[in-house]
Amino acid sequence: MNDPIGPVDSTRIPRYGGDTTFARLPRLAEVTDADTLVWGVPFDTGVSYRPGARFGPNHVRQSSRLLRPYNPALATEPFATQQVADAGDVGVNPFDLNEAISAIESGARELSGTRRRLVTLGGDHTIALPLLRVQHERHGPVALLHFDAHLDTWDTYFGSPYTHGTPFRRATEEGLIDGEHSMHVGIRGPLYARVDLDESEKMGFAAVHSRDFARSPIDDIIERMRARLGDRPVYASIDIDVLDPGFAPGTGTPESGGLSSRELLELLRGLNGLNVVGADVVEVAPAYDHAEITGIAASHALYELLSILPSGGR
């Protein structure tokens, strides 16, 4: 296999110009094959409050121009150990949520094939459901590591079963998730009722609440995560609203009292060595962002995810 093609060399071609792909990586059409694809899903028809996450993928790409090839925290070069390419965006119908979910599912299936890993840039959290369907086809029930202020295990909104607050209940009903090895991280904020937590627990999910970070050292929380996920195939779903609105103002349903970006990046690094088979970063809504704060946080989260992926068989 050829050596991976990495990002455009920013010591020769200034990073503020030219094509806008994630981390200035090549597009899929520019490589012979890819181990890992960064894929955009510009879709926000499932949101319950502020819209705008449809602009998330391109905002995160634009905010990723300063990423560099060497990751000192993990002593790795994520774009040299695997071929990562930007697969562009899926074409989704903004007026028909069911059709959009099918298009995301078939697009993900086609792109990932039998071998490639997919990391997806949202889009609202609805998109995790079709993405999990495709992961399940390949790996069976996956251990879900869900970073979010919200449980997203609610049943319906306004009678609708497919929304950004309901993907993990639908995924549980469809048998896509191995609940006993799954976990929410960063949960906080007022709920509709106490039963919301009970129902999530009944689905099997453990939870690290945001307030736990005030008392537990981060290494203990990483240990809890690793013990829970074990050697299962792990799917990581990162709702950027897991971060405090001070670290991620550009999102649709912000909740006070969240994680810092430093905490999130440390947690992701703490997953190194686990069998992470796919991931998404969702809910970036640039209209409420300032100075790319949210876009930069999301792009760095994705960079850490790429850094912990097992090196594509090379």
Ligand SMILES: N=C(N)NCCCC(=O)O
């Ligand atoms: N941001 C996500 N994914 N879900 C939030 C749902 C919150 C609500 O409207 O009750």
Ligand SMILES: [Zn+2]
């Ligand atoms: Zn959320």
Ligand SMILES: [Zn+2]
């Ligand atoms: Zn969410």
